[in-house]
Amino acid sequence: MALNEEMELRDLFEIIRKRLGLIVLITLISLSISAVVSFFLLDEVYETSTTLMVGKTQNSQTNTIEYNDILANQKLVNTYSEIAKSDRVLDKVIEKLQLELKPSDLRKKITVASVKETEIIRITVEDTDPGFATDLANAIAEVFMKEVVDIMKLDNVQVIDVAKVPEEPVKPKPLLNIAIAGVLGLMLGLGLVFLIEYLDNTIKMSEDIERYLELPVLGVIPMYEEQ
Amino acid sequence: MRTTGLVTHADPKSPVAEAYRILRTNIEFSSTDRKIKVILVTSSGPAEGKSTTAANMAIAMAEANRRVLLIDCDLRKPAIHRMFGLVNIKGLTNILVEGLKYSDITNVTEVENLEVITSGPKPPNPAELLGSQRMKELLDKVREDYDVVIIDTPPVLPVTDAAVLSQYVDGVVLVAGYGLTTFEAAAQAKASLQKVNAKILGVVLNGVPTDRRGGYYYYYYYYYDEHGRKKKRRSSTMQQPISMDGMSVSRSEGMNL
Numbered sequence: 001m002a003l004n005e006e007m008e009l010r011d012l013f014e015i016i017r018k019r020l021g022l023i024v025l026i027t028l029i030s031l032s033i034s035a036v037v038s039f040f041l042l043d044e045v046y047e048t049s050t051t052l053m054v055g056k057t058q059n060s061q062t063n064t065i066e067y068n069d070i071l072a073n074q075k076l077v078n079t080y081s082e083i084a085k086s087d088r089v090l091d092k093v094i095e096k097l098q099l100e101l102k103p104s105d106l107r108k109k110i111t112v113a114s115v116k117e118t119e120i121i122r123i124t125v126e127d128t129d130p131g132f133a134t135d136l137a138n139a140i141a142e143v144f145m146k147e148v149v150d151i152m153k154l155d156n157v158q159v160i161d162v163a164k165v166p167e168e169p170v171k172p173k174p175l176l177n178i179a180i181a182g183v184l185g186l187m188l189g190l191g192l193v194f195l196i197e198y199l200d201n202t203i204k205m206s207e208d209i210e211r212y213l214e215l216p217v218l219g220v221i222p223m224y225e226e227q
Numbered sequence: 228m229r230t231t232g233l234v235t236h237a238d239p240k241s242p243v244a245e246a247y248r249i250l251r252t253n254i255e256f257s258s259t260d261r262k263i264k265v266i267l268v269t270s271s272g273p274a275e276g277k278s279t280t281a282a283n284m285a286i287a288m289a290e291a292n293r294r295v296l297l298i299d300c301d302l303r304k305p306a307i308h309r310m311f312g313l314v315n316i317k318g319l320t321n322i323l324v325e326g327l328k329y330s331d332i333t334n335v336t337e338v339e340n341l342e343v344i345t346s347g348p349k350p351p352n353p354a355e356l357l358g359s360q361r362m363k364e365l366l367d368k369v370r371e372d373y374d375v376v377i378i379d380t381p382p383v384l385p386v387t388d389a390a391v392l393s394q395y396v397d398g399v400v401l402v403a404g405y406g407l408t409t410f411e412a413a414a415q416a417k418a419s420l421q422k423v424n425a426k427i428l429g430v431v432l433n434g435v436p437t438d439r440r441g442g443y444y445y446y447y448y449y450y451y452d453e454h455g456r457k458k459k460r461r462s463s464t465m466q467q468p469i470s471m472d473g474m475s476v477s478r479s480e481g482m483n484l
Contacts, residue, residue: 202406203413209403209430212410213417216429218257218400219250221280223434224234224243 015197016190023189030185031178038177044169046130050141051160054080054119070119076152077114080121083151084112084144092143097135109133110140120160130166137163232279233310235286236338242437244287250280250431251287257428258398265366265376265396266428267300269389271416272382275404276433278306281379284400289341293374296333298344300380300392302353305346307379311336318347322365323356329365342373353381358391366395383416393425401427405434 016023054076083089090103099106111124123140127133141159149155203209206217235244254263268281278301285297298319299307308315313334321327322344334343350356357380369376378396380389393399399420403413413430420427 200406201409201411203403203408203410203432204406206432208410209413209432213413213430215401215417215427216253216257217432218253218429219246219431220435221246221250221276221283221431221433222242222437223405224232224241 015193019193019196023186023193026189026192027182027185030181030188034177034181035174038172038174042172043128045126045128045171046133046166046168047124047126047170048130048133048137048163048166049122049124049161050137050163051115052080052121052123052141052145053158053160054121054156077119077121079152080144080148080157081112081114083148084121084123084140085110089140089143089147092147093136093139096139096143106136109136125163126170130169134163134165233282233286233338235283235290239290244283247283247287248290250284251291254284254398254400254428258426261397263397263428264370264374265378265398267378267380267389267393267396267399267425268402269380269399269416269420270382270402270404271384271408271412273304273385275382275402275408276431277301277382277402278310278379280400280402280431280433281377282307282310285341285375285377286338288375288377289338292340294372295341295375295377296344296369296373297341297377297379298369299346300357300378300388302346302350302356302388303381303386305349307343308345311343313343313345315345315347318345320347320350320356322347323359323361324350326361329368354387354391357388358394362392363395383419384412390419390423390425393420393423397426398428399425401430403430403432405432405436407434 085107087103090106093099094101094103094106109126111126112121113124114121123137123144125133125137125140127136141162145157145159148157206220209215209217234241235247238244254266257263266284268277268284270277278299281297285295289295297307299305300319301307302320305315305318307313308318311334313336317327317332319332322329322332329344332344332347334345336343356362366376378392380392383389383401389399401413401416401420417427
């Protein structure tokens with residue numbers, strides 16, 4: 001009832017102050033849930049990547065790099081990205097590494113993206129096992145290069161960086177998660193408190209009596225604690 | 228019910244007593260066209276502080292040297308006799324049922340100028356009794372003998388007692404409990420009273436916590452204690468009494484009305 005356009009900042013603070021305990025409680029609960037989940041429930045995920053360059057073909061006629069070639073190569077990057085994630089490549093990777101996975105499962109672990117405005121493709125693999133992630137990234141790069149030769153009849157992809165075994169997991173980031181949970185919990189708490197206040201349609205302010213009941217307020221009697 | 232007891236009498240310097248004095252002033256000025264003599268105190272629901280308000284209002288008025296009669300017309304859950312430490316063997320119902328003289332039933336209290344008629348034994352038909360000719364005659368009589376008559380009644384929404392009585396009075400004071408009375412209930416109570424053409428003088432908001440809520444701020448004012456020492460006292464501003472025709476009534480401390 002008190003939430004209206006005439007509500008002043010002071011009233012907002014008053015509402016928050018009145019139910020500060022609830023807000024703190026909700027924030028703490030969400031903090032602890034997020035801490036438990038981050039530290040105990042979430043598997044650690046490792047990430048590693050290999051970069052490939054879509055460059056000049058080896059049997060190119062000229063030694064000068066034409067601007068148009070670069071543009072064309074940049075366009076090709078998108079095509080290559082799709083090829084790298086295709087079943088054709090992934091099936092061979094599975095075969096090569098003797099995995100018990102479907103290509104679709106594998107695809108979830110892989111991100112292929114061109115590095116912005118360059119002719120470089122980065123194949124990123126995420127997995128709970130850092131060794132496996134490294135093997136996978138390198139296997140994909142290897143198979144992909146073979147396949148590109150097959151498919152595009154071009155041999156213009158070179159590996160720039162091979163995947164290295166990551167030492168630190170990228171996920172979860174417990175502190176980040178907890179921070180996010182804290183902010184969310186705080187917002188939730190505030191939202192809940194204001195909702196409670198909004199749904200509370202009891203009379204609290206003499207101004208409200210005059211406004212909604214159109215009756216004068218004859219007196220405001222403070223609460224009296226008997227000593 | 229959170230009773231504040233007779234704080235106006237027990238602790239006349241308290242902010243609460245002050246609040247009742249301001250209420251008294253506001254009631255005095257709430258009607259310009261005619262004298263408000265018989266005032267009915269009610270609320271939408273139970274436990275909002277009707278009896279407390281009625282009793283303290285009566286004390287505040289008695290303090291202003293007016294002859295005040297407080298009648299407990301809540302025949303269902305009478306409370307006034309307990310507040311004043313009176314025995315409730317004979318009271319209003321004896322007047323209404325047996326036709327006893329009211330002057331034989333009236334109790335004097337420790338508050339000067341304030342007399343009380345308790346509810347008397349519980350009758351089976353309160354609303355009927357309160358709407359009876361005898362009740363009307365009683366109020367006509369006491370109107371002659373007192374300056375102010377204050378009537379405590381049951382709540383408006385569950386029973387008709389207050390609405391029935393409101394026909395015989397000059398004004399109705401609607402009590403609302405802070406954080407207790409909903410706007411819907413108060414509006415319903417207002418509607419029920421208006422249906423029987425009751426003159427609602429206004430609302431008393433009861434049990435307001437003394438923190439910074441709704442125009443209710445701490446401030447310090449000085450008062451003299453019994454020993455004449457200046458004391459700093461934490462208190463609350465009440466809203467100013469209703470101003471009429473641009474004339475604002477200031478704090479009513481020591482105002483003789």
